[in-house]
Amino acid sequence: MxxxxxxxxxxxxxxxxxxxxxxxxxxxxxxxxxxxxxxxxxxxxxxxxxxxxxxxxxxxxxxxxxxxxxxxxxxxxxxxxxxxxxxxxxxxxxxxxxxxxxxxxxxxxxxxxxxxxxxxxxIAGYQLAYQKADTSVSGDRMKMLSQENAAMQQQLKDFPQLEVQLSFYKSEYERQRTELREAYMNLNKQQLADSDTFRQQLENLGTERNDLRTSLLIAEGKLAELGSLELKERDRTLELARINGQLEQKQVEISGLHGEIQSLQTVVGAKSAIESQLVTLKAQLKEANETITRLQSQQKATSALEVDVDVDSLQTANESLAAEVSNLQAQLQEFQSGSGKKSKAVANSK
Structure with a gap:
């Protein structure tokens, strides 16, 4: 091949x-x-x-x-x-x-x-097999066959008893099998009942978990709301602190303005006194001017008439009154300008 x-x-x-x-x-x-x-x-x-x-x-x-x-x-x-x-x-x-x-x-x-x-x-194997076959004693084979025959006869004698024992073992087997089947069925029923109970407990736990989850969501919402309120309250506190600082500053300014107002009131009192003096001086000046005018008209009418009134002294007094009136008017303007600035400052501070 x-x-x-x-x-x-x-x-x-x-x-x-x-x-x-x-x-x-x-x-x-x-x-x-x-x-x-x-x-x-x-x-x-x-x-x-x-x-x-x-x-x-x-x-x-x-x-x-x-x-x-x-x-x-x-x-x-x-x-x-x-x-x-x-x-x-x-x-x-x-x-x-x-x-x-x-x-x-x-x-x-x-x-x-x-x-x-x-x-x-x-060749060696064949020779050994030939020698063993040629020198083997057939008595050993016969002895083995007789022993097997005796064993089979004993088994034949014991067959009825073995059959009875087999029937007994078979009945015991069937009984144990029936008991085992019933026990297995009862076990299955118990497992089924346990499984129903476990399923019910599992459903209850699931419902409880859902309720707890809902409560957790509500609590988280409230917590977030409280956090926002806390932030607003913190901002409000900061705003109040800032306003309090501004109020303290305004109070300091108002205290200063009260002092200025008192000084203004003093100036206004002085101004009122000066105005009253000015009115008096204006009346006197008017009266002096009228007297001078009247005297000048009388002088023109009767140039040869001599009067005992001293016109020069009157003119001098009139000039001094006019100078005093001018001085009082200048002081009055200064007071008015100063009082106007202070009133503007007070209005601005308010």
Missing amino acids: AKLPTAFTTLELQGFDIEQKQQHTAITREMIDVACAVLQKNRLGIVSRSVQSALKHIYGIGGSTDVICQLLREWRAENLASLKQGRSEKDLASTILEATNDGLLEESDIPEEYLAVMRQMA
Whole structure:
């Protein structure tokens, strides 16, 4: 028989139901069976190397050599067992030869030394088997058969008792089985009741959790509202502090303005006194002017008339009164200008 090759470039997959588009993550025994069948159809040697190449070609997946060797050994064992079926022990040697003759090795490739050693071992084994068959005493075989016969007779005698015991054990088994089934059913009922109770408790806990969550949301809203109120109260406190500072400043200014008002009142009193003096002086000045005018008219009418009135003294008094009136008017203007500035300052401060 010619030696089969183990290397290939392509494989003939016609007749095999293979899903090449399916993604595979591990090598299975089914994949090994398909790969070996494909190799047999393509007349290729079945070794771990060729099987690994076939797996890559068919399924696009590689794997560990240990895994492939283990699965390949299982495949060889099952195929060898299928070949042994239906054959006698005489054909065992030929069956083993057919199973191992896969075309990978020619008979001429086997070393002569190995064949010579195996031939010597076969001769030695046959000689030992012949010597044992020739020198064996048949009494041992008869003794063993008699012992087996006595054991079978004893078993035959004990069969009725064994049957009774078997019936008893069977009834006990059925009773225990019935009790076990009832206990199992009661246990299932109890578990069902416990599950209903647990489900009810779970629903109650869920409802309580929802209520607590709602309360938590309400409390968070109130907390946020209190936080905003606290911020507003803080801003209000700062505003009140600022207003109090401004009020204190205004009070200081008002105290200063009260002093100024008192001084203004003093100035106004002095102004009133000066105005009264001015009115008196104006009346006197008017009266003096009228007297001077009257005297001047009388002087023009009676130029030769001599009067005992001293006109010069009157003019001098009139001039002094006019000077005093001018002085009082200047003082009055100063008081008016000063009082106007202070009143503006008071109005601005208010």
